[in-house]
Amino acid sequence: MSALFESTADTLAYIAQVAWRRRFLAFIPLLLLPPLAVVTAMVAPKRYEARMTMLVQEPSKLNPILKDISINPN
Structure with a gap:
């Protein structure tokens, strides 16, 4: 293409x-x-989808920082 034009401005x-x-x-x-x-x-058809993942840990393995916000199963 540069051969067709004399300068960049062209x-x-x-x-x-x-x-x-x-x-x-x-x-x-x-x-x-x-x-x-x-x-x-x-x-388009109205279609809604929701997904959720829950992590359930044993109380002995629970992080001490999360102990205040966790729910005891007992």
């Missing part, structure tokens, strides 16, 4: 011209994707 000017000519190609996704996302969110 190359940057060419890139700017091409970007300006094709500026509408950048706006097409900006106009089409948000409505498509809204329609997809409304049509």
Whole structure:
């Protein structure tokens, strides 16, 4: 590409011209994707999922710092 242009300024000017000519190609996704996302969110089934992991330790192995906030099984 550097062989086609005499300087870096020429190359940057060419890139700017091409970007300006094709500026509408950048706006097409900006106009089409948000409505498509809204329609997809409304049509998609409502599905919720929750997961939880609990750590249960023996009292003898319990950290002394956590002793005040722990629950005794007895």
